[in-house]
Amino acid sequence: MSSNRVIEKLEILADAAKYDVSCASGQSNRKNTNKGLGDSSGSGICHAYTEDGRCVSLLKILLTNYCIFDCAYCVSRKSNDIKRAAFTVEEVVDLTINFYRRNYIEGLFLSSGIFHNADYTMERLVRIAKKLRLEQNFNGYIHLKAIPGASEELMKEAGLYADRLSVNVEMPTAKSLKLLAPDKNHQDVIKPMKYLKNEIIGHKEEKKLNRKAPVFAPAGQSTQMVIGATRENDFEILKVADYFYQKMNLRRVYYSGYVPISTDNRLPIIGTPVPIIRENRLYQADWLIRFYGFNVNEIVGDDQPHLDLDIDPKLGWALRNLHQFPVDVNTADIEMIQRVPGIGFLSAKKIVTARRYKKLFPEDLQKLGIPYKRARYFLAFSTPFSIQKDYTPIQIKQQILKLQNSKYKNNFSGQLSLF
Amino acid sequence: MTTIIYDGTYQGWLTAVFEIYEFKLKEVEFVRNQSTTNSLFATKHYVQSDETKANRVLKGLEKKLSKQGVTAIYKTFLSEVDQSDDVMWRFVKYVFDSTENIENDIGNSAVWDVKKAVKKVRRETHRMKAFVRFQLTKDDLYYAIVEPDCDVLPLIMNHFKNRFADQRWLIYDAKRKYGIYYDLETVRIVEINFQANVNSSKPLMEISDEREEFYQTLWRRYFNSVNIKARTNMKLHIQHMPKRYWKYLTEKYPDL
Numbered sequence: 001m002s003s004n005r006v007i008e009k010l011e012i013l014a015d016a017a018k019y020d021v022s023c024a025s026g027q028s029n030r031k032n033t034n035k036g037l038g039d040s041s042g043s044g045i046c047h048a049y050t051e052d053g054r055c056v057s058l059l060k061i062l063l064t065n066y067c068i069f070d071c072a073y074c075v076s077r078k079s080n081d082i083k084r085a086a087f088t089v090e091e092v093v094d095l096t097i098n099f100y101r102r103n104y105i106e107g108l109f110l111s112s113g114i115f116h117n118a119d120y121t122m123e124r125l126v127r128i129a130k131k132l133r134l135e136q137n138f139n140g141y142i143h144l145k146a147i148p149g150a151s152e153e154l155m156k157e158a159g160l161y162a163d164r165l166s167v168n169v170e171m172p173t174a175k176s177l178k179l180l181a182p183d184k185n186h187q188d189v190i191k192p193m194k195y196l197k198n199e200i201i202g203h204k205e206e207k208k209l210n211r212k213a214p215v216f217a218p219a220g221q222s223t224q225m226v227i228g229a230t231r232e233n234d235f236e237i238l239k240v241a242d243y244f245y246q247k248m249n250l251r252r253v254y255y256s257g258y259v260p261i262s263t264d265n266r267l268p269i270i271g272t273p274v275p276i277i278r279e280n281r282l283y284q285a286d287w288l289i290r291f292y293g294f295n296v297n298e299i300v301g302d303d304q305p306h307l308d309l310d311i312d313p314k315l316g317w318a319l320r321n322l323h324q325f326p327v328d329v330n331t332a333d334i335e336m337i338q339r340v341p342g343i344g345f346l347s348a349k350k351i352v353t354a355r356r357y358k359k360l361f362p363e364d365l366q367k368l369g370i371p372y373k374r375a376r377y378f379l380a381f382s383t384p385f386s387i388q389k390d391y392t393p394i395q396i397k398q399q400i401l402k403l404q405n406s407k408y409k410n411n412f413s414g415q416l417s418l419f
Numbered sequence: 420m421t422t423i424i425y426d427g428t429y430q431g432w433l434t435a436v437f438e439i440y441e442f443k444l445k446e447v448e449f450v451r452n453q454s455t456t457n458s459l460f461a462t463k464h465y466v467q468s469d470e471t472k473a474n475r476v477l478k479g480l481e482k483k484l485s486k487q488g489v490t491a492i493y494k495t496f497l498s499e500v501d502q503s504d505d506v507m508w509r510f511v512k513y514v515f516d517s518t519e520n521i522e523n524d525i526g527n528s529a530v531w532d533v534k535k536a537v538k539k540v541r542r543e544t545h546r547m548k549a550f551v552r553f554q555l556t557k558d559d560l561y562y563a564i565v566e567p568d569c570d571v572l573p574l575i576m577n578h579f580k581n582r583f584a585d586q587r588w589l590i591y592d593a594k595r596k597y598g599i600y601y602d603l604e605t606v607r608i609v610e611i612n613f614q615a616n617v618n619s620s621k622p623l624m625e626i627s628d629e630r631e632e633f634y635q636t637l638w639r640r641y642f643n644s645v646n647i648k649a650r651t652n653m654k655l656h657i658q659h660m661p662k663r664y665w666k667y668l669t670e671k672y673p674d675l
Contacts (some may be wrong), residue, residue, distance in 0.1 A: 007640055
C-alpha cells in the first residue's frame with residue numbers, strides 16, 4: 001500500500017463527503033469495556049473546526065465516490081468528470097483507529113457512492129463497522145449511512161455495530177427528488193427509515209426486559225435534506241422535518257444549504273451564494289420545535305410560508321403574539337420565560353433559580369449575563385412596575401435590529417437588496 | 420488586615436480557612452509561597468498544610484453544600500482567575516455564615532464569582548478533551564503537550580483513562596511543568612522538565628514512531644479537504660479554535 005495513494009484517496013473521499021453536514025457524536029452511551037479502545041458514553045466532542053466554522057468530530061469519508069446514480073445536486077454523480085477513488089475495508093479501519101488513538105476524532109462517519117448495487121455497498125460498510133467493533137474492540141462512535149434498497153438483514157446487522165444510522169431524504173419533497181434524482185424514489189427512503197424506527201424501538205423494549213440484550217443504533221437515526229436547490233418554502237421544509245420527528249422518531253434532521261457545484265439548468269447557477277442565513281434560521285426553528293415546546297404552526301404557516309431572514313424565528317413569533325407579553329420573570333412558568341426573545345434555555349434556568357432567593361429586577365438579569373436590552377420589550381418585574389410604552393411590533397423590531405450586530409451583516413445586506 | 424501565607428496547594432488553602440476560624444482572623448488576604456507582598460502594615464500568618472484541618476473544613480462544607488457545590492470551590496482553585504483565593508474565601512465565608520445552602524443564590528456576588536470561575540474551568544476542561552493531540556513514540560507512548568488557561572489536568576484524567584484504556588499516554592502541561600501519565604493501570608501525576616525545544620506539534624523525528632509523520636500528514640490533509648471554501652467564516656473558526664491553542668494542534672501545523 002503506497003502511502004501517497006492513501007493520502008490522495010483520503011483527500012478525494014473526504015472532499016466528496018463534506019457536504020453531508022451531520023457531525024453529532026453524542027447520545028450513544030457506549031462505554032469502554034474490557035480495556036478496549038474508546039468510549040462514547042459522554043457527550044460528543046468537536047476536536048477541531050474547519051475554516052468555514054463547522055465542527056470536525058468524526059472522520060467523515062465515503063468508502064468510494066464511484067456511483068451508478070446521476071443525482072443532479074451531488075458531486076459524485078455518474079456524469080460528473082471528477083477523480084474517483086475507493087478505500088479498502090482495511091484502510092478505513094486503519095485510518096479510524098490511528099486517528100482515534102491520537103485524539104483527532106470521536107469516531108467514524110461512513111457513507112458511500114453506490115457501486116454495483118445497494119447490497120454490495122451496504123455489505124462493505126457493515127463489514128468495516130463489524131471489524132472495528134469485534135477485531136479492534138473499538139468503542140468510539142460509528143455513524144453509517146443506510147443505503148436505500150439494501151436488504152433488511154444488512155440494515156439489521158448495521159444497527160448492531162453502529163451508534164447511529166441515517167438515510168438521507170435528500171430533497172424536502174418527492175417531487176423535487178424526482179426532478180433532480182430520477183434514479184431515486186422517495187418511498188425507497190421512507191421504507192428503511194420505518195424499518196429502522198421499528199428495530200430501534202423493538203431493541204429498546206427488549207433491553208428493558210433483558211439487560212444483556214444487544215443495543216441497536218443507540219444514538220438513533222437522522223436524515224438530511226438539501227435546502228435552496230429546489231423551490232420548497234420553509235413551511236414545507238419544517239412540516240417534513242416535524243413529520244420525521246413525530247412519526248419516525250428521528251433524533252436529528254439536518255439542513256444543508258446548497259453549494260452550487262453543477263451547471264445543470266435544473267439547479268441554481270454556479271456562483272449563487274450558499275443560503276447560509278436561511279439554513280441558520282431553519283436550525284433555529286428546528287430547535288424551537290424540539291426543545292422549546294413550539295408547534296410548527298406557531299413559527300410558519302400558509303400565511304407566513306418563510307422564516308424572516310433578518311430576525312430569528314422566536315423574535316418573529318413574539319412580535320406576532322405581543323398579546324402574550326409581558327412575561328413576569330418573578331412569577332411566570334419556565335416554559336413561558338423560555339419563549340421570551342433573548343432568553344434561552346440556560347438563561348431561563350438561571351432566572352428560575354435566582355428568583356428563589358430574591359425578587360429579580362432588571363439589573364439582576366444583566367448581572368446574570370442575560371441580554372436584557374433585547375428581552376426588555378417582553379418582560380415585567382412584578383408590581384409595581386412602570387407600564388411600558390406601547391410599542392408596535394415594527395417599532396420593537398427596529399429597535400432590536402439596532403442592537404444586534406450580525407456576523408452575517410455584510411452577507412445579509414447583499415441578500416436583502418435582491419428584493 | 421492579616422496576610423495568610425500558604426504553600427499554594429488546595430489542602431494548604433483549606434488549612435488556611437480552618438485557621439482563619441481557629442485564630443478568629445478578620446480581614447484576610449491570601450498569598451501563595453514565594454510571591455512577595457506589598458502590604459507593609461499587614462500581620463503575617465504562616466500556614467502549614469495539614470490534612471486533618473483541611474478535611475474538617477471539607478466536612479463542614481459537605482454539610483452545607485451539594486457535592487457539586489463543594490467541587491465548585493476546588494474548580495475555582497484550579498481556575499487561576501484573578502484573586503481566585505479571595506473569590507473562594509468570600510464564597511466559603513458566605514456558606515458558613517448562612518443556615519441554608521446558598522450555592523444557587525446567583526444574585527449574590529460571592530456565589531456568582533464562583534460560578535463564573537467554574538464556567539471558565541468547565542470550558543477549558545472541555546477544550547482540553549478536544550485539543551489534546553497525541554504523537555506516538557518509538558516505545559509506544561502516546562504523548563501530548565498542552566498549555567491550558569486553567570490548571571485542568573486533574574479534571575481530565577478519568578476521561579482519558581476511560582477512553583484510551585489500552586495505550587500508554589502522557590499529557591504534559593508546559594505552562595505548569597507537570598504531566599499526567601497512564602501506564603495501562605493507573606494515572607499519576609509526574610513532574611518532568613521537558614526540553615525547551617519541545618514546544619510545538621512538530622514531531623520529533625528521533626523519538627517518533629516511523630508511521631507518526633504519515634498519520635499527521637493524513638490528518639492535516641483531511642482537515643483541509645473537509646473545508647467548504649464557499650462557506651469560509653474565519654471569525655467563527657477562530658472563535659472555536661482560538662489562536663493560542665494552534666501551537667500544539669497538528670492540523671494547524673504546516674505540511675512537512
